[in-house]
Amino acid sequence: MGELSLVLQMFITGIVMGLIYMLVALGITLVFGVMRIVNIIHAELTMLSAFFMYYLFEVWHIPFIVALIFCAAAISLIGIFFQRFLYKPLKYEILNVLIIAAGAGFAVKSASWILFGPLARNISTIFPGMIRILGTPLSMERAAVALICVGLTIGLYIFLYKTKTGKSLRAVEQDSEAAAILGINVDRVYVIVFIVSCSLAAVAGAFTGMLFAVEPEMGNDPFLKCIMILMIGGMGSIPGAILASLLLGLIDSFSETLFGGEMAFIIGFALLMFILIIRPKGFFGYEA
Secondary structure, three states: HHHHHHHHHHHHHHHHHHHHHHHHHHHHHHHHHHHHHOOOHHHHHHHHHHHHHHHHHHHHHOOHHHHHHHHHHHHHHHHHHHHHHHHHHOOOOOHHHHHHHHHHHHHHHHHHHHOOOOEOOOOOOOOOOOOEEEOOOEEEHHHHHHHHHHHHHHHHHHHHHHHHHHHHHHHHHOOHHHHHHOOHHHHHHHHHHHHHHHHHHHHHHHHHHHOEOOHHHHHHHHHHHHHHHHHHHOOOOOHHHHHHHHHHHHHHHHHHHOOHHHHHHHHHHHHHHOOOOOOOOOOOOOOO
């Protein structure tokens, strides 16, 4: 019974971690799917959101929901700034965008070290207590974060497939030139894509800061995981990102418990190499 309980605990933890990875990965996937660029500054946006939430909620005692809305708005404005003044002048050429985004990300992270310092901070949970799933304990905050991730994913699906704006996004994804001929404002679509992507990054940062420590390097590991997720699931594929996130979350949970954290990364990377060898496009999507 003890072994069964341990397996169930690892499974539940893996699903929760996979859902958190998914929230970050969906924002990167959406940008790549529509614009064909990898917005590697996404990690820094997630980190900035965690710091914004810490000061708004912990230091200035602004209600959590209000602080979360402010974080989403602030991170979206920062993202639009990068899109409009850094990526657009480069005509969204993927290599040029990668180079300038890497430089911008380094600048943001360096500024964060100067402004916030190396001391790790914590955001108090708004979901205290524990629950049990099939007899296995799970903190309320992890259960709530998992449900929020699922809700946001469903909301993203409804937005993309059931709204006029979402259909415009998918039209630009399929063929931006044809969409422009049909009267779709491609520049406006790009701004909307960044707003949605950055809002997801803001929510992910706020809740990651609640579950873990808030510090300038906190976005690195989730971002590396998300790049692996994008390549496993297929670059630009939202269903692929969801499936790969859950798979990688489970691999991390089982391998960390059984073999340690370093082995978890090795196993995840080995899975990535195996999938790309037998299927270069990943599960679904474009060539990786």
